[in-house]
Every structure is written in structure tokens, then in C-alpha cells.
């Protein structure tokens with residue numbers, strides 16, 4: 001019988017290969033609510049050649065390979081549904097280059113957002129990337145793989161839109177460069193003017209290859225940054241407020257929060273947006289533009305600005321926001337998960353009503369953060385519920401609520417973001433059959449043996 | 462029921478605890494060494510919970526994961542949740558459950574047996590106390606301070622400069638002190654951190670009885686581990702006394718001294734020991750002892766300091782040793798990168814761990830590890 005463990009230790013330093021119960025247990029689950037399933041091996045490569053060798057072995061033996069970053073997408077995307085080899089990418093953690101003039105950084109397949117943020121702040125304080133509010137161990141690559149959104153998404157689109165090139169180990173083990181870097185030494189574009197092949201790797205959840213390098217665009221880090229909080233108790237006004245602010249083209253990020261505590265939050269919608277600039281004059285001008293965009297609501301007493309003292313601003317200015325993570329412990333249970341449809345912003349009122357109705361129906365604690373994408377072309381709306389890890393009942397209720405939220409979101413024009421297996425199924429059932437067929441053909445073409453993160457984007461036979 | 466049993470499920474496994482404040486590196490020494498999520502704080506808490514629920518059985522590997530934590534408290538500092546202050550207590554409670562069930566890994570067993578049989582983890586008899594220790598004044602009634610040496614300063618030759626420099630400074634400052642000699646027992650900090658609570662109580666009890674007999678009112682400890690346990694555990698055991706770490710005594714002495722001229726252009730960097738820094742928030746006091754010298758900080762300093770890897774008995778059990786990423790080696794590389802010629806420490810454990818790492822890293826020519834008393838006395 002072939003001894004896969006020995007073969008893996010021939011590829012990678014044995015300190016970084018495990019088939020012990022403890023590692024298998026940990027890597028068989030994520031902090032969300034999808035059922036656990038353990039891998040048979042956990043490995044941590046450091047070079048692209050090691051990744052290639054693992055993929056070759058997996059093809060030969062027809063065993064699954066699941067790449068993992070921080071494991072924080074919460075929807076089970078890194079749970080190895082068919083066992084096999086779990087590839088923890090986080091030892092591939094270099095920041096290979098920062099091209100200051102070109103405005104991009106090249107990172108390895110497991111470099112974390114925390115590390116990139118810290119590196120830029122220290123060495124290139126005038127540059128920044130679109131950091132998401134996920135905990136800092138989330139990787140730049142995995143976040144792009146799931147079409148994440150960050151602090152610059154309101155201005156620049158999905159974080160995957162800000163990618164400027166890729167190096168991928170294909171499921172058949174070839175190393176492939178994607179974008180300008182395929183023909184040039186510069187990583188300025190993920191596609192144009194060539195056919196944009198990068199879309200073969202975003203939104204696919206690792207089923208089309210292992211990304212080993214990624215170029216990410218960097219943007220000016222303005223000298224001043226100021227959070228502004230606008231409050232309304234009328235959900236139906238929120239889409240217009242978002243749109244008006246977006247159309248000023250004066251704001252950086254915009255997130256609408258809805259949650260029942262602290263009590264002043266209940267039945268209110270908190271529209272948090274950021275103004276940035278390099279001079280006081282620029283800041284003042286932008287503030288005035290935003291105020292005048294919202295002036296009507298203010299005059300009609302339909303909304304108002306909340307005055308923010310420095311202690312309130314500090315957590316709003318920190319990136320990533322630790323408050324988002326703290327939500328997991330508000331009911332002392334250690335868990336939360338969110339269903340996050342990407343949807344037109346006009347859906348805000350119906351979604352937020354559903355969020356609260358479901359919380360009441362299932363007896364759960366809720367919160368929602370809706371981030372505006374690309375000036376208002378869409379938003380990510382999170383239906384977030386906490387659960388208690390020590391109480392299977394709350395876990396079941398939270399899962400049921402999330403399932404119902406997802407169905408509702410899809411019925412109402414949304415498309416699930418980072419969908420779990422159940423949501424993938426609903427999505428595929430609703431999808432244009434020719435689109436689905438194209439997806440399946442692409443997948444089969446790239447991964448003939450079906451080794452990459454199997455279970456995901458699979459049509460059940 | 463122990464508190465951790467009802468709380469430990471609250472860890473979300475978000476991983477903030479893997480980092481220092483600025484996310485510039487990995488700051489949980491065991492996670493940095495092994496890199497499997499199992500060796501991070503979240504990994505440990507989740508595995509412990511799985512063991513409690515019966516989802517995974519006890520194994521030597523599981524116990525090693527638990528004991529590879531140096532109790533450095535980086536996680537306590539960084540975890541954003543309300544329960545953060547309790548994390549290390551939970552880890553210790555889980556270990557104590559393992560101890561109670563007789564399920565501990567081999568190296569921990571040996572450590573505890575040696576404390577049990579010899580009164581110290583180094584398997585040394587009283588006769589083997591270092592010669593310069595034997596010549597120190599014995600504490601007698603009326604002496605102001607009991608100088609509590611601790612196991613490493615009593616038995617490990619590598620601490621000679623530290624001890625002799627310290628007593629010289631104390632003598633010079635006219636401070637009245639004395640040692641306990643053969644009556645000194647292990648302080649029990651590591652035994653406590655390893656979860657052997659009965660043995661800890663026995664050790665602490667013996668020390669406290671002796672303090673009481675001698676009428677000790679104030680103790681100066683050399684080791685931050687001793688300082689920590691006396692300050693935070695002994696005080697609740699029926700006998701109150703003042704505890705100072707020797708850096709506090711030195712800081713007072715330094716206040717009265719003329720600032721030193723920067724000696725021959727050598728820069729100094731300072732490594733915060735976890736049990737002085739994160740455990741007891743003494744960050745500036747030891748730096749005061751370095752007054753007048755050219756201090757260059759490592760990127761990770763004060764509450765973000767990177768542990769040397771020796772805490773919670775790991776200076777003997779050595780679960781984190783081996784390889785490029787062993788914490789002490791990482792730390793001396795960080796120290797050398799500052800351009801400092803001296804890496805100052807305030808803990809005999811850090812001193813020995815980092816000295817060894819300097820050799821392994823071949824940095825002998827560039828970087829000298831010295832404790833703050835030796836630096837002051839130069």
C-alpha cells in the first residue's frame with residue numbers, strides 16, 4: 001500500500017506535515033456552522049515547487065487538495081469535504097515586492113492582510129491596500145479568491161478587482177502566470193489588454209488551482225481620515241442616503257450598521273462613512289459636499305449626524321475593526337456566522353426587516369453590516385447571528401435562520417457571497433443552465449481528476 | 462467544576478492572539494515555532510474543549526500542544542474578547558485536570574518529579590548550590606530584604622555574572638539583604654503554570670513558613686517568575702509581605718546614580734521578560750536601570766515583546782527548541798538586527814535561553830547577552 005504520509009514528508013520538511021488526530025480535528029472545521037469533515041493530512045508548503053509536487057501526488061493518487069488561508073470565511077469553504085490533503089498556505093508568507101511607482105505589491109499565497117498592512121505602514125506609509133475587516137490572519141489571496149471587500153471597496157470595487165496579476169499552480173500541476181506578468185516583468189494588470197484569465201480563479205474557492213503569488217494594487221494613504229456617522233430610524237431611506245453619498249464621490253468607505261445593542265442602536269440605522277484627504281481644505285470641502293447631500297433628511301428631521309468624541313472614533317479608525325470580531329462573544333457563546341448576499345442597495349429595507357424577523361423567529365441575537373460596493377452599484381448585506389458553541393440548539397437555530405436568510409436573499413435578487421455548500425446548490429439551481437454548464441466545463445477542463453477542493457461548485461449527480 | 466470548563470468554548474478562533482499589536486510578525490511563540498493552527502491559542506482552546514467534550518481522546522501529542530504554551534500572555538494582551546484576561550488561567554486549569562488524571566507528557570512528568578524529589582527542576586542537591594551563593598550573607602531577623610535567588614540563580618553557572626553583579630550593586634547602595642541558603646525552596650511558579658497545584662501549595666507553604674519564621678517583611682527576587690508567583694499567589698496564602706523584582710531595586714539605585722556615559726558606543730537593546738512585562742506590567746522600571754546608555758528598542762517591545770520560549774517550564778522541557786523558528790533564536794536575530802551589541806535581560810531564564818541562542822545563531826561576535834545588573838555594574 002502506498003504510504004502518502006512518507007511521500008509528503010519527502011516533499012516537505014516533516015515538521016510541517018501531520019496526520020495526527022489533533023491537527024486533523026482542527027483543520028476539519030472552521031468557526032462557522034457547517035458540519036466538520038477531517039482531512040487525512042495537513043501540510044504547510046513554503047515553495048511553489050513543493051505545491052507542485054503535492055498536486056502531482058494528489059493527481060496520481062486521486063486524493064483531494066484543499067488550500068486554506070486564515071480559515072475565516074466562516075462558510076465551510078476550507079472544510080475538506082472529501083478528506084485528502086489540507087494545504088495550509090500560511091508559511092508562504094513573503095511580501096516579494098512593493099512597486100512603489102507602479103502602485104502594487106506582490107505577495108505569496110499565504111501572506112496575511114495583517115502582515116501586508118504592517119509592512120506598508122512601516123515602509124510605505126503613503127500607500128495602502130483595501131484591507132477587509134476580517135481578523136488580520138486572513139490572507140490576501142484567500143480574500144481575493146472569495147471576492148472579499150475591504151476599506152476601499154466603496155471606491156474601487158471588490159478586492160478581487162484590485163488584483164494586478166497571479167501565479168497559479170494549476171490542478172494539473174503546471175505553474176501559470178496570469179495577467180501582464182505573463183509577458184512582462186511588471187505586475188500592473190490581471191488581464192487587460194490580454195484575455196482576462198484571472199476570473200478563472202476568483203469565486204472558485206480553490207477548485208481551479210492554488211494561487212502561489214498575487215499582485216495587489218496599492219492606493220494613496222491620505223493624511224487625514226475622519227469617520228462620520230449619520231443616523232436614521234427609517235430603513236426605507238437608507239438606499240437613497242447610500243446612493244447620494246456615493247454619488248458625491250467624496251467618501252472612502254460606507255457601512256450601514258443595524259443591531260439591537262447598545263440600546264441606542266435598536267431600531268436605528270447607523271450609516272458610517274469616511275472622509276479622507278491630504279489637507280484640511282480638502283477635508284472641509286468633502287465634509288460640506290456630504291452634508292449638503294444629506295441636508296434634506298436633516299431638515300425634515302428624518303436623520304441626523306451623531307457627534308463623535310475621539311474615544312468613539314478610535315475603534316472606527318482601526319483597521320481591521322476588532323469590534324466586528326467581538327460580535328462573536330456578545331452572548332458569550334464564541335460563535336457567529338453571516339450569510340452575505342451581494343445585492344442592489346435598494347434591497348436594504350426588505351433585507352433588514354428579514355434580518356430582525358428571523359432573529360425573533362429563532363430567538364437569536366442579530367447584527368448587520370452592509371458595505372456599499374463600487375459607488376453604490378451593489379452592497380454586501382450581512383445577516384449575522386450569534387450562537388453558543390456549547391449549545392447545539394442555538395447552533396441549529398442559527399443555521400436554520402441563515403438558511404432561510406439565504407433563500408430570502410436570493411429570491412429578492414441577491415447573489416450569495418462566499419456561499420456554503422447548501423447555498424452553492426441553491427445558486428446553481430437558480431443559475432442560467434448554460435452558465436452553469438460553462439462553469440462545469442471550465443472546471444472539468446482545468447481539474448480533470450476533480451482533486452481541487454471537491455464538493456464545492458459541484459452539481460450533485 | 463473548574464471555570465475553564467464552562468468558558469473555554471467562547472474562543473472564536475479568530476487568531477488576533479497570533480500577532481503583536483501592529484501585526485508585523487507572529488507573536489505567539491509556539492504558533493510561530495510550529496505553525497500548525499493547533500499550536501496557536503485558539504487551537505489550544507479548541508482542542509481542550511474537544512477533549513473536555515470527549516470529541517478527541519487524550520494523547521501525548523495533545524498534552525504536548527498544551528504544554529508548549531509558555532504562558533507568555535501575548536494572547537491575553539491581544540485577544541479582543543472580554544474573556545481575554547482569563548485565557549492563560551484556562552490553559553493552566555486544563556493542565557491541572559490532566560495532572561489530576563495523571564495524563565501529562567513525559568518531559569513535564571520528569572520536570573515535576575525532579576521538583577518533587579530535589580526541590581528544584583534541575584535535579585540538584587543542596588550541596589550543588591553554586592560556590593558564590595554559599596558565600597552570600599544569610600538572612601537573619603532584622604535584615605531588611607530577603608534576597609530570594611530561585612533555582613536558576615542557585616544552580617546554573619551561567620547566571621554567575623548576574624548574581625555577583627547584583628549583590629555588588631546592593632552592597633554598594635548599602636542595602637541590607639540576606640539569602641536563605643539551603644532553606645530556599647523552588648518558588649513554584651512553573652509548577653503552578655504546569656497545573657501541579659498540590660505540589661505548588663507544598664512548595665509555597667514551605668517558603669511561606671520559612672518567611673514567617675524569619676520574620677521576612679520584604680523580598681527581592683532575581684527571577685520574574687518568583688516575583689510573579691509571590692506577588693500574585695503567595696499573598697493570598699496567609700502571610701503578607703512586600704515583593705520586589707531586582708530591577709525595581711536597581712531602578713531605585715539608578716535614580717541615585719549619575720547617569721552612565723554611553724560606554725564605548727555600544728548600543729543596548731532590552732528584552733522584556735513575560736513574567737515582568739505582560740504578567741506584571743513592569744516595562745519602564747528595568748529600563749530605568751539602563752539610564753544613560755544608548756537604548757535601541759527591538760520592533761517588538763514592552764507589551765509586544767516576543768517570548769524567549771522558556772516560560773512555564775519550557776526552559777527545561779524545551780518543547781519549542783530545535784530549528785530556525787525556536788523562539789530564542791528568533792529573538793536574538795531580532796536583537797542583532799537593531800545593531801545593538803548588548804542584549805540586556807532581567808530574568809535568569811531569558812539570560813540562559815538567549816545566550817544559548819546567540820551561540821547557535823553564531824552571533825557571539827556581535828551580540829552579548831547580559832542581565833541589567835551586569836550592564837549597570839560594568
Ligand SMILES: Cc1cc2nc3c(=O)[nH]c(=O)nc-3n(C[C@H](O)[C@H](O)[C@H](O)COP(=O)(O)OP(=O)(O)OC[C@H]3O[C@@H](n4cnc5c(N)ncnc54)[C@H](O)[C@@H]3O)c2cc1C
Pocket residue numbers: 066067068069070071072073074077078089109110132133134135137138139140141142143144145146147148149150204205206207209210211212324325453
Ligand atoms: C469578524 C469577521 C469579519 C469579516 N469581515 C470581512 C470583511 O470586511 N470583508 C471581507 O471580504 N470578508 C470579511 N470576513 C470574511 C473572511 O474572513 C474574509 O473574507 C477573509 O479574507 C477570508 O480569508 P481567509 O484567509 O480566512 O480565507 P479561507 O477561509 O482560508 O479561504 C477562503 C477560500 O479561499 C481558498 N484559498 C485559500 N488560499 C488559497 C490559495 N492560495 N489558492 C487558491 N485558493 C485558496 C480556500 O480554499 C477557500 O475556498 C470577515 C470574517 C470575520 C470572521
Ligand code: SF4
Pocket residue numbers: 471472473474475476477478479502503506536539540541542548
Ligand atoms: S483566544 Fe481570543 S484572539 Fe485568540 S483565537 Fe480565541 S477569540 Fe481569537
Ligand code: SF4
Pocket residue numbers: 478488489490491492501502505529530531532533534535536537549
Ligand atoms: S500564552 Fe503565549 S504561548 Fe501560550 S497561547 Fe498565549 S501567546 Fe501562545
